[in-house]
Amino acid sequence: MPDLAAPDEELLALLRALSERDRVHVVSGRRRADIERWFGALPLHLHAEHGFWSRPVACDDWVPLASDAAAWKGEVRDLLEDFTRRTPGSFIEEKTVTLAWHYRTVEPELAGEHVRALRARLAERVAADALELLGGAKVLEIRPRGVHKGRVVPLILDDVPARAEVIAIGDDRTDEDIFAALPPSACTIHVGNNSSRAAYRLPDAGAVRNLLRSIQA
Secondary structure (H helix, E strand, C coil), X not given: CHHHCCCXXXXXXXXXXXXXXXXXXEECCCCHHHHHHHHCCCCCEEEECCCCEXXXXXXXXXXXXXXXXXXXXXXXXXXXXXXXXXXXXXXXXXXXXXXXXXXXCCCHHHHHHHHHHHHHHHHHHHHHCCEEEEECCCEEEEEXXXXXXXXXXXXXXXXXXXXXXXXXXXXXXXXXXXXXXXXXXXXXXXXXCCCCCCCEEECCXXXXXXXXXXXXX
């Protein structure tokens, strides 16, 4: 369940310590409310829902990427609700401009069958409304084309001091958009064993924490 993937106190303390000496941006596909609840008290630059919402340090207001990016959602939501009723264990996660269909606990054979069917049903709608389908870890997400994490990179680079090193770390397919948007001089790090365009690789979250501690020291 998405709500279970919350940062622990150790990670929050580490991010706070890092933010006291460096500019730290958290770029997530999670809902704005989740990011605010977890990180809002820290001096971090926050970006939620694949960069659709951004909130600078010491600012209470979130700024959207666009004002009318969710006009397509009604019929797509109806379709997802139909598949959810016919797929025990699945559920819908709705964000400002994206819809996600989660099927982690669905019986694998049924999940595969219904994911293929759902993709086929969405194909015409995706083409007509300039949407894109993004497959993840037992989730199928529908979002407007052009709303992705790479969109926040220019905002981040505008805030980078001269000669500062930019380090980007991510473990999800959606983080590839950040790696692609960064200049070759940036240090890009993929976490895990999946294919990635990142220049470097770390095996797991524990290794990431060790790296961040070494930066902090």
